Structures are given as C-alpha cells and as structure tokens.
Amino acid sequence: SFAAVFLSGPSGEVSAQAVSGEMDPGTIAKTLRAVQTFVADSFRSAEGHVGRMTYGDMTILAEKCAGGILCGVVVGRENPEMMREIRRSAAALGSGSSADAELSRLAAREFTVKRDISEIRLESERNILADRTVEVLASAVDRGPLVLVLEDMHWADEISLHVFGYLARSSPGSVVILASARPAESELWEGILGTLGAAEGFSELRLKSMDGAAVRELVDASFSPNRFPPEFYSELARACEGNPLFTVEMVAQMVADGGVNLADGTYVLVSESYAMPRKVEDIVMRRLESLDTTALALAEYCACLGPAFPRELLLSVTSVRDPGPGLVALERAGILEKQDDLVAFKHAMFREAIYNSIAAKWRSAHHRDIGGLYESFYEGREEEVVYELARHFANSGEQEKAFEYCLRAGEKAEGAIAFETAVEFFGWSLDALRTLKVPERTERELELLERLGDLKPLVSRFDDAAGSYTDALDLAGSGDLKARLHRKLAAIFWKIGRYDESLAETEKGEEVVESEAERVQLAIQRAYVFMRRSDFEGAITLCEELLERLGGIPDSEREAGYVMDILGSAHHALGNREKALKWYETALEIMENVGDLRKVAALNNNIGNIYGDRLQNETSKQYYDRAIEMFERLGDKLGVSVISNNIGAIHHSGGEPLKALECYERSLRIARAIGDQRMLSNGFGNLGATYSSLAEFRKTIEMFEKAAEVFGAMGDDGGRAWVLTGMGSSYHHLGDLDLGIRYMKEGNAILEGIGDQWKICPGLLYLAHALFEKATLDATPAGKTAVDHTILAEAESYFNRGLALAKELDSPDNVADALYGLANVKATQNDLTRALDLAKEAEAVARRAHLRIELGNALRERAKLLALADKRTEAQQKFQEAGALYDQIISTANRAILLYEWGKANKAWGEKEKARELLSRAKEMFATSDMRLWVERVDSALEE
Numbered sequence: 001s002f003a004a005v006f007l008s009g010p011s012g013e014v015s016a017q018a019v020s021g022e023m024d025p026g027t028i029a030k031t032l033r034a035v036q037t038f039v040a041d042s043f044r045s046a047e048g049h050v051g052r053m054t055y056g057d058m059t060i061l062a063e064k065c066a067g068g069i070l071c072g073v074v075v076g077r078e079n080p081e082m083m084r085e086i087r088r089s090a091a092a093l094g095s096g097s098s099a100d101a102e103l104s105r106l107a108a109r110e111f112t113v114k115r116d117i118s119e120i121r122l123e124s125e126r127n128i129l130a131d132r133t134v135e136v137l138a139s140a141v142d143r144g145p146l147v148l149v150l151e152d153m154h155w156a157d158e159i160s161l162h163v164f165g166y167l168a169r170s171s172p173g174s175v176v177i178l179a180s181a182r183p184a185e186s187e188l189w190e191g192i193l194g195t196l197g198a199a200e201g202f203s204e205l206r207l208k209s210m211d212g213a214a215v216r217e218l219v220d221a222s223f224s225p226n227r228f229p230p231e232f233y234s235e236l237a238r239a240c241e242g243n244p245l246f247t248v249e250m251v252a253q254m255v256a257d258g259g260v261n262l263a264d265g266t267y268v269l270v271s272e273s274y275a276m277p278r279k280v281e282d283i284v285m286r287r288l289e290s291l292d293t294t295a296l297a298l299a300e301y302c303a304c305l306g307p308a309f310p311r312e313l314l315l316s317v318t319s320v321r322d323p324g325p326g327l328v329a330l331e332r333a334g335i336l337e338k339q340d341d342l343v344a345f346k347h348a349m350f351r352e353a354i355y356n357s358i359a360a361k362w363r364s365a366h367h368r369d370i371g372g373l374y375e376s377f378y379e380g381r382e383e384e385v386v387y388e389l390a391r392h393f394a395n396s397g398e399q400e401k402a403f404e405y406c407l408r409a410g411e412k413a414e415g416a417i418a419f420e421t422a423v424e425f426f427g428w429s430l431d432a433l434r435t436l437k438v439p440e441r442t443e444r445e446l447e448l449l450e451r452l453g454d455l456k457p458l459v460s461r462f463d464d465a466a467g468s469y470t471d472a473l474d475l476a477g478s479g480d481l482k483a484r485l486h487r488k489l490a491a492i493f494w495k496i497g498r499y500d501e502s503l504a505e506t507e508k509g510e511e512v513v514e515s516e517a518e519r520v521q522l523a524i525q526r527a528y529v530f531m532r533r534s535d536f537e538g539a540i541t542l543c544e545e546l547l548e549r550l551g552g553i554p555d556s557e558r559e560a561g562y563v564m565d566i567l568g569s570a571h572h573a574l575g576n577r578e579k580a581l582k583w584y585e586t587a588l589e590i591m592e593n594v595g596d597l598r599k600v601a602a603l604n605n606n607i608g609n610i611y612g613d614r615l616q617n618e619t620s621k622q623y624y625d626r627a628i629e630m631f632e633r634l635g636d637k638l639g640v641s642v643i644s645n646n647i648g649a650i651h652h653s654g655g656e657p658l659k660a661l662e663c664y665e666r667s668l669r670i671a672r673a674i675g676d677q678r679m680l681s682n683g684f685g686n687l688g689a690t691y692s693s694l695a696e697f698r699k700t701i702e703m704f705e706k707a708a709e710v711f712g713a714m715g716d717d718g719g720r721a722w723v724l725t726g727m728g729s730s731y732h733h734l735g736d737l738d739l740g741i742r743y744m745k746e747g748n749a750i751l752e753g754i755g756d757q758w759k760i761c762p763g764l765l766y767l768a769h770a771l772f773e774k775a776t777l778d779a780t781p782a783g784k785t786a787v788d789h790t791i792l793a794e795a796e797s798y799f800n801r802g803l804a805l806a807k808e809l810d811s812p813d814n815v816a817d818a819l820y821g822l823a824n825v826k827a828t829q830n831d832l833t834r835a836l837d838l839a840k841e842a843e844a845v846a847r848r849a850h851l852r853i854e855l856g857n858a859l860r861e862r863a864k865l866l867a868l869a870d871k872r873t874e875a876q877q878k879f880q881e882a883g884a885l886y887d888q889i890i891s892t893a894n895r896a897i898l899l900y901e902w903g904k905a906n907k908a909w910g911e912k913e914k915a916r917e918l919l920s921r922a923k924e925m926f927a928t929s930d931m932r933l934w935v936e937r938v939d940s941a942l943e944e
Contacts, residue, residue: 655889
C-alpha cells in the first residue's frame with residue numbers, strides 16, 4: 001500500500017494528507033520536504049503526467065490535478081497499478097470528489113507487489129513446499145501407520161504432481177501412498193510416472209476394463225438380491241465398456257426409469273428390450289429430465305460454480321427461486337452430494353456433462369451472476385476468492401472485470417510459486433484487455449506480455465516465452481524498454497541453445513539501448529553465449545571491457561560480481577587456476593556485500609572445485625561446507641546434492657571410502673526425492689567407483705549398471721561411456737579380462753568421439769592395466785607366467801598416452817598411476833633400471849600432491865622392484881612405509897596386492913614363514929573380494 005498520500009499546492013504546501021501508521025514523524029517530515037521540492041519543480045514543467053521521483057528507498061508518484069499535485073509515497077517495491085490509481089484519483093478530484101475521501105481511499109488500497117522472479121529456482125521453491133508436506137506426513141505417522149489416498153490425479157496441476165512425486169520418493173517408511181488416475185487424460189501424470197519408474201517401493205497397476213464376470217460381481221454387490229439373466233451382465237459390460245461408475249449409474253438409472261423393478265425385495269429386469277444409454281452424459285440427461293425446472297436451473301448454476309462449492313453460497317443464488325428444494329432434489333438424484341460445509345458433484349463427469357449442455361449465452365450469464373454473487377458474498381475479502389472471481393468473469397463476457405480479477409489472480413498465483421496458474425490467469429487478463437478501449441492499454445498490454453515472457457521459462461515453455469517477448473517488442477517504442485525485451489528474448493534463445501539468434505537479439509538491443517546500465521546487461525548476455533560456445537578467450541576479453549565500463553555506473557556491484565564469476569569460469573576452463581581463483585574470490589566478496597546468497601553459495605562451490613583440482617582437499621572441503629550450508633538455507637536440494645557429491649569425491653580420493661559412501665548416498669537420496677536424473681546417474685556412478693575402492697566389485701557393477709541405464713535414458717553418451725570403463729575395470733579385477741577389456745574399449749571409443757579429456761585419461765589407464773595383466777598372466781593351474789609381448793606393447797602404448805594426457809591436464813593422480821604402470825612394463829621387459837626410475841618418479845609425484853592412495857601404490861611397486869634388484873633393506877623400508885600408509889586409508893584390493901608382493905619378496909629372501917603369513921592374508925582378502933586370478937596367483941606362490 002501507499003506509505004502516505006499528499007495533495008500539494010503549486011508551491012509545495014500540503015492541503016490534505018493520509019499517512020500510514022508505519023511512518024514515524026521524522027520520516028514524514030523528510031518526505032514532505034522531498035515532496036515540496038518535487039512539486040515546485042513539477043509545476044514549472046510541461047502539462048501532462050508528472051511521473052516519479054526516487055528518494056532513498058522511497059518512490060514518490062505524482063499527477064497534476066485540480067488544485068495542485070496528488071502524490072503517493074511508496075516504500076520498497078512498486079506495483080505499476082499504483083501509478084494508475086494516482087491518475088484515477090487525480091481525475092476524480094477534477095470531477096469534484098472530496099480530497100479527504102479520495103486520499104483515504106488511496107491510503108487504504110492494497111496492491112500485490114510483483115515478486116522478483118529473475119533469480120528464482122522453481123525446483124528449490126517447490127522442494128521447500130514438498131519438504132513441509134513430508135513433515136506433515138511424518139508428524140501424522142507418529143500416531144501410527146498412514147495410508148494417503150489421492151484420487152483423480154489426472155486433474156492435478158504441475159506443482160501438485162511435483163509434490164506427489166517428491167512424497168512418493170521420500171515419504172517415511174510407514175506411509176503408503178495410493179494414487180488413482182486416468183492416464184490417457186494427462187500428459188503431466190504420464191510424465192511423473194516416468195520419473196518414478198526406478199523409485200524404491202513404487203509399483204504401477206494398470207486397471208483393465210471390467211469383463212462380464214467383474215460387472216456381475218459389482219452389480220450384485222450394489223443391487224442385491226436380484227434375478228438378472230446372464231446375458232444382462234454381458235450387455236451391460238458391452239454398453240458401459242467395462243467402466244465401473246458407468247455400470248453402477250446405468251443400473252441405478254434403469255431403476256429410476258422403471259426398467260428394473262424391486263419386486264418382493266428382489267431386483268428384476270422388467271424388459272430385455274430396455275434401450276441402454278450409450279454414454280455417461282445420456283445417463284445424466286435422463287436423470288435431469290425427471291427433475292423440475294428449479295432443480296434443472298440449479299444444476300446448471302452448480303456446473304458453472306465448479307466441482308465443489310460452499311453450500312451457503314449456493315443457497316444465496318438469487319436468480320433461482322428457492323434453491324433449497326432444488327438442491328435436495330439434485331442430491332436425491334445422485335448428481336450432488338454433501339461434503340461437510342461444501343456441496344460437490346458426485347463425479348466430475350456429471351458436472352462435465354451438464355456444463356457442456358448449457359448454451360453459450362446462458363453459460364456466460366450464469367458465470368456473470370456467480371461472479372457478482374462472490375463479489376457481494378466476499379465484499380472486502382475479494383482476495384480470498386480472487387481465483388474464483390477471475391474464472392467466472394473470464395467466462396462471463398464482462399471484459400473489464402475479467403481483466404482486473406485475472407490480473408490479481410495471476411499476481412496471487414505468481415506469489416505462491418504456482419507459475420502455470422499465473423500464466424493462465426495473465427493470459428486471460430491479456431485476452432480481456434485486448435477487447436477494451438481504456439487509457440494506457442498499450443502500456444498495460446506490454447506489462448502483461450513481459451510478465452508472461454518472464455514466467456513461461458520457469459515452466460519450460462521457452463518457445464511460448466519467446467512469442468510473448470516478440471509480441472511485446474511489436475508494441476514497444478525504443479529505448480531501454482525495447483533493449484530489455486531484446487535481452488530477455490536473447491536469454492531465451494541462449495537457454496535453448498539457439499546461440500546465433502541470441503547474439504542477433506543482443507545486437508538489436510544494443511542498437512536501441514539508451515542507458516549504460518542496460519548496455520552492460522546486454523553485454524553480459526553476450527558473454528554467456530561465448531561461454532556456452534567454449535569461446536573462453538572471447539568471454540574474457542568482453543568481460544574485462546565490461547568491468548571498466550561498470551566502474552562508471554553507480555550501484556553496479558552485483559553486475560560486477562556476475563562478470564567476475566564469468567571471468568573465473570572462463571579462466572578455469574582454460575586451466576588458468578590462479579586467475580580463476582582470483583576472480584572467484586573477488587566476486588565472492590562482492591556478492592557477500594550485496595547479499596546474493598545463492599551466488600555466494602555457487603561461488604563457494606566454484607572455489608572448492610579449484611582447490612579440489614589442486615588436491616588441496618581440506619581447503620576444498622571448507623568451501624564446500626559453506627556452500628552446502630547456504631544451499632540448505634535456500635532449500636536448493638539440487639545444490640546440496642551436487643556439493644554432497646563433491647565432498648564425497650574428496651573423501652574418496654583421500655582414502656576414506658566409507659565417508660565418501662555417506663556423502664554419495666545422501667546425494668542419491670536427494671536426487672531420488674527431487675527426481676533429478678542427472679544427479680541420480682552421477683550418484684550411482686560415484687557409488688560404483690567407491691565400492692571398487694572397497695573391492696566390492698559385484699556391488700560396483702550393480703551400481704554402474706543402474707547408472708548406465710539412467711545415462712542411456714537421458715541420451716548422455718559421455719556418462720554411459722564413463723560407467724562402461726568402470727564396469728570393465730571391475731570385470732578385470734574379478735578375473736574376466738576379456739569382458740573387462742571389451743567394456744573398456746567400448747567406453748573409450750565413445751569418449752574419444754566426444755573429446756572428454758578428463759574421462760578419457762583414466763579410461764586409457766584402466767585399459768592399460770588390464771592389458772598388462774592379460775599380457776603377463778597365463779591361466780594355467782601352475783600359474784606360470786608367459787609374456788605376450790604384442791599385448792604388452794599395446795598396454796605400454798596406452799600407459800604412454802595416458803601419461804601424456806595426464807600431464808597436459810595437470811592431473812597428478814593419473815600421472816602417478818601411469819608412471820608406476822609403465823614401471824611394471826619396463827620390469828617385464830627386463831629394463832629394471834628404467835623401471836626403478838619410473839617408480840621413484842611416481843612416488844615423488846604422489847608425495848608432492850599429497851595423494852595417499854597413489855603414494856601407497858607407488859611405494860608398493862617401488863618396493864617390489866627394489867626386491868627384484870636385490871636391494872632388500874630399501875625394499876623392506878618401502879614395503880613397511882606402504883603398509884603404514886594403507887593402515888590409514890581403506891583400499892582393500894591395493895592392500896591385498898601389497899601383502900602378495902611383500903610375501904613373494906620374503907619368499908625370495910628365504911623368509912618362508914613370514915612369506916606364508918603374508919600370502920595367506922592376501923589370499924583371504926582376494927577371496928573375500930572374489931578376485932579369482934589373484935587367488936590363483938597366491939595359491940601358486942604358496943605351493944612354491
């Protein structure tokens with residue numbers, strides 16, 4: 001509402017005022033001084049609208065009128081309707097209205113303030129609502145198990161279905177949700193079922209039409225006892241197409257028509273020639289034919305009222321004489337039923353049949369009457385029923401009221417995050433507006449079109465949004481308004497990957513823009529396109545220019561923060577981590593100052609990624625922890641899921657797979673709850689990789705198979721290839737080398753085609769290790785080794801490729817892995833000197849990067865090679881150091897391999913008891929992990 005309204009004379013003196021109780025005297029005095037200066041300046045200006053003035057956090061709206069200037073003071077956000085109200089009151093004062101009365105009316109008027117939806121994350125907002133719903137269910141479960149029954153879900157809107165899907169995936173275990181729907185009637189329902197297919201505990205029961213036997217059972221249960229002939233049931237099943245409602249209502253209508261009689265307490269068919277209605281509408285019409293004109297008229301009104309409505313409201317209908325008896329007649333006929341203080345149609349199909357039978361002229365009249373009834377019934381409380389008022393007047397032909405109420409309903413729906421509903425109401429408001437001849441129609445049409453364009457992307461209607469912005473551009477003149485619309489249209493094209501069109505709209509905006517602030521926004525949109533096209537150098541050049549321009553624009557800190565974030569992302573993509581970190585940290589400081597919590601959270605995550613790339617895990621985790629706490633406050637489940645995965649990766653690379661499992665499972669639970677398929681697939685894949693570290697390779701394959709299924713359904717070839725290489729590595733460990741190599745080669749071929757270097761690198765090394773094992777293992781019972789030098793050369797080539805790529809990517813874990821793999825190759829080729837150098841280099845890389853798993857593996861391989869070189873003391877030292885390191889981490893397969901190599905070394909040194917102990921422990925671990933080939937190796941060593 002207005003904080004204050006004033007009527008001022010030519011010199012600024014106040015002749016009348018109405019002030020909100022929230023304004024203190026000091027603020028009133030300052031406001032009056034500002035108003036007086038504004039008014040004095042305005043009287044020296046040309047005739048016409050005075051406009052607005054900004055004063056601190058206040059906006060003063062002013063309009064010339066008889067006797068002075070009418071001013072309204074707004075604190076905070078402004079609704080465009082406020083300026084129009086000022087103009088209406090100014091016109092009323094010119095027509096002789098009382099100044100005190102008009103100012104009091106203005107001060108009492110309330111407006112719905114348009115919510116800033118530019119940074120809204122629809123999923124987050126809906127998940128907050130869904131979380132609250134889960135809490136309600138959880139509190140109900142405290143009193144005992146619960147069954148939640150949801151009927152007619154084919155009529156549910158998108159936000160309701162989102163909450164339903166969330167409940168289905170994350171309700172407490174003692175809750176059973178039973179939902180019914182007619183699938184063919186709702187694409188939204190079919191869509192939500194598609195996301196629930198893999199949910200634990202979900203099952204779908206597709207009901208078939210009833211056959212003759214089922215019809216007989218239903219009829220006999222409802223009309224018993226009876227003496228209906230068998231052919232009656234067959235004909236009933238055919239006529240009703242197996243629909244249970246239709247079946248029961250058909251027999252009930254036959255009873256009402258006299259086709260079925262109740263004789264001596266038994267239902268009997270009077271005549272087999274009874275003409276059965278062909279559809280449910282015919283049953284309803286037959287039933288209505290038996291009613292009087294009052295009941296018939298009331299039935300039409302009820303159909304226009306809706307599926308359910310207040311009983312008191314219905315009895316207030318004035319155009320139907322004495323509606324009480326008519327209501328009783330409709331209830332007796334089975335058309336309506338009581339539901340506490342409401343009256344509802346017994347079935348929606350009944351209402352639909354009646355509504356469709358009403359002539360358009362009368363339907364419009366009924367809606368107009370009902371709209372007027374709601375206005376009188378809820379006078380002063382119209383906001384409570386604004387949706388109903390909007391719906392009825394939209395169907396009434398009263399376009400002025402339709403425009404007003406649909407606009408208010410759209411604003412209410414927008415504030416409630418019911419964006420689909422808001423789009424519908426704003427669309428109706430726009431339709432009504434276009435039929436009216438009112439002042440400022442073009443201005444209002446522009447506002448509505450822009451609001452529709454802003455809302456539609458939030459419900460994935462990108463093409464429709466582009467249409468709304470295009471229509472708005474046809475009405476806009478020039479200047480910043482037109483530039484802004486071009487920018488928003490460019491953003492739509494950017495989101496859907498139409499980058500040339502996005503840049504074209506940006507250029508059009510730059511041709512008409514007036515203010516430097518809007519010019520900067522257009523350039524930021526251009527930078528986003530550069531980033532999507534991987535033109536990182538172009539993005540950097542543009543953003544550096546932008547920062548110089550922003551320096552001359554007041555209050556542009558937020559925009560500067562966004563530009564710096566883009567700079568950080570561009571440098572990160574180019575591998576310039578130091579520069580990326582600098583820009584991210586500067587952007588973070590700015591966003592903390594302006595209070596943009598969502599961007600602060602995202603920047604903490606970005607900085608965490610930088611430190612994660614450097615393998616500075618403790619620092620990385622500190623930033624991730626801050627980000628996850630902020631995303632939790634925002635209700636951003638997806639953000640929480642992403643960062644839980646990132647923290648899991650830190651624990652995994654640090655040799656803490658059990659902690660990693662906790663993080664990955666949390667991420668997976670969230671992904672299931674919100675139905676995010678990308679995070680679901682990543683979650684399964686990360687769990688698979690973690691189970692591999694625990695040497696639970698069967699579990700690894702199970703997780704990877706689930707991930708592959710989701711990646712495949714999404715069309716994500718890169719993700720599917722990643723899990724194929726992981727599955728191949730698992731089969732390698734389980735001893736099925738040929739199958740493992742086949743999977744790895746298939747995955748690597750896909751990754752090579754995509755060009756994803758970060759996934760290609762470990763894929764090459766997985767394959768190299770498997771080929772090395774195949775080259776050096778002859779699966780004879782004695783376990784004797786016969787080297788296949790052709791396969792060994794292939795393994796060496798993959799190790800070399802992986803090493804070169806790992807160095808290019810600055811990936812120390814993969815560098816260390818490749819180096820000790822090559823060390824094994826060189827040892828097999830009898831080049832022990834080179835092998836020792838490579839193992840030593842692998843150890844150095846792992847130490848510098850603080851890689852505990854890779855360091856343990858490098859120490860183990862170096863110890864093995866030192867033993868082969870008859871350097872027992874050094875070898876023993878390295879074995880012990882590797883063992884101590886493995887004591888600090890969980891890496892089951894690597895520990896078992898260490899015990900095996902240490903045992904073999906002790907056997908060579910003549911320490912048979914120590915060798916037998918170490919080999920026996922290794923065998924037990926290999927057997928537990930089902931690593932068949934390694935068990936055979938140990939058995940061979942024990943036999944020797």
